[in-house]
Amino acid sequence: MSQSFSNLREVRERLLGYRLDFVSRATGLSEDRLHQLEQDQELLTAWEAEVLGRVYGLDPDSLSEFPIRTSGDAVTVLQQADEFRQVSAATRLAIVAVGNAARTLHRLRRLLGPEVAVQLPELRRRSEGAPHRQGSHKAALLRRLLNVRGSGPIPSMRDFVKNNLPSIVVLYAQLGPHGPAGVTFGDPRRAPTIVLNAQGKNQNPLVRRFSLAHELCHVLLDWNQAEPLALLSGYLTESGLEIERRANAFAVRLLCPEQMLNSVRDMSPHDAAKRLLEFGLPYAAVRLYLRNETGLQLPRSPDALGLTGTSADWIDSERPDGLDGFPLSSVPLERRTAVAEAGALAYSTGRISRDAFAEALGISPIEDLETVLDYFAIDPPVELSDAA
Structure with missing residues (x-):
């Protein structure tokens, strides 16, 4: 999946589709300076390589080589996808930024201790049938493998992933009000x-809960390790790629056990929708499921059924860890949770300097x-404690 580019202009235009003025604003480099660098009239400084590397999602050292080669990692694979070009330049920049944050987290965790092999439930055996049937079957299998018992809802998808699938990192980022639901x-x-x-x-906790279950399908079913x-997902739609339909069905079936889905077939539209909403499914998912599986036609808005509002329990249980009350507003969202905690631990134990933190x-x-x-209730480094 590696690509080669003759110069920085090709990287900007062919790989990322950025305008020169956009890169200038994102990096702080003048357009004249960027033009000189793109025409190979001047050599990159180390600082310029760093800032351009962050914006382009490439190793800084590679930008000084000829030809410039991408690493073929997840971010550069995503940059080659059609859906990457379909989002705004600002969203593309945000996706690259969160990809950089995920790399930083991986490096920090390796500093903190021996690298632990990724351990995920084996769900990738081939399944027959339509995509939505495959998704439902795999979600049921995951519930069995993880010993999810009872007929009640999963109390928190946030905690479900954290406690049952610790190899998977969940980050949050500002991908735009009209940007994708998630990236994997x-x-x-x-x-x-x-x-x-x-x-x-x-921003709706039920939609966020569903998005997490949807992206979980991509990790467990669509990655061969x-x-x-590298996948970019939109919100729930009634059509789309097979891989997205499978992930939507997976999310519905993971969040709501099969016996409950079957039990609503003979209910009135109001009662069926109300029952499924109790499992933390967003109304759009309930509406689509009931239409496809039972023929029930629900109105486009839940208000027409008198089903409004979101339970405070869901708001609390799906609240993103590590975002509320974070002390430094200048820290990007994608670096406030797992990245900040790992960095704080590495700094506290003397594995990285304050500047590196x-x-x-x-x-x-x-x-x-x-x-x-x-x-994070982490002790300061020893030298700071001694100074105090």
């Missing part, structure tokens, strides 16, 4: 990573980094 990465430079858009429809995984957070070292240690 997996390669040797990153743990299998699910990125949820913290904007748009995902030998090749990079700031770099992991994506901010200047002049900021009050120690507030991040306090936030």
Whole structure:
């Protein structure tokens, strides 16, 4: 999946589809300077290679080589996909940024201890049937493998992934109010990573819960661990690629046990919708499922059925870990959770310097980094403790 480019202009235009003025704003480099670099009239400085590498999602060292070669990792694979070009340049930049954050997290975790092999339930054996049947079957299998008992709802998808599938990283990012629901990465430079858009429809905890279950399907069913995984997912639609229909069915069946799905077939539209909503499914998913599986036609809005509002329990149980109350607003969203905690641990134990901790957070070292240690209840480095 590696690609070669003759110069920086080809990287910008062919790989990323960025305008020169957009890169100028994103990097702080003037358009004149960028033009000189793209025409090979000047040599890249180390700092310029760093900032361009962050914006392009490439290793800084590779930008000074000829030809410029991509690594073929998950981010550069995604950059070659049609759906990557269909989102805005700002969203493309945000996707690259979260891919960089996932790499930082992987490096930090390797510093903190021996690398642990990725362990995921084996669901990839071939299934026959339509995509939505495959998704339902695999979700039922996962429930059995993870010993999900009872007929009640999964209390929290956030905790379900964290407790049952610790090899999977969940990050949050600002991918735009009209951007994708989520992105999934997996390669040797990153743990299998699910990125949820913290904007748009995902601000609803039920939609966010469904998006997490949907992306989980991509990690478990669509990644062979030998090749990079790179997928960009939209929100629930009534049509689309087979891989997306399978993931939607997987999410419905994972969140709601089969016996409950079957029990609503003879209910009224109001009662059927109300019952499935109790399992934390978003109304759009309930509407689509009932139409396809039972023939029940629900109105487009739940208001018409008198089904409004979201339970406070769902708001609390699906609240993103590590975002509320984070002490430094300058830290990008994708670096406030697992990245910040791993960086704080590495800094506390002397594995990285204070400057490296700031770099992991994506901010200047002049900021009050120690507030991040306090936030995670992590002790300061020994030299700071001694000085106090």
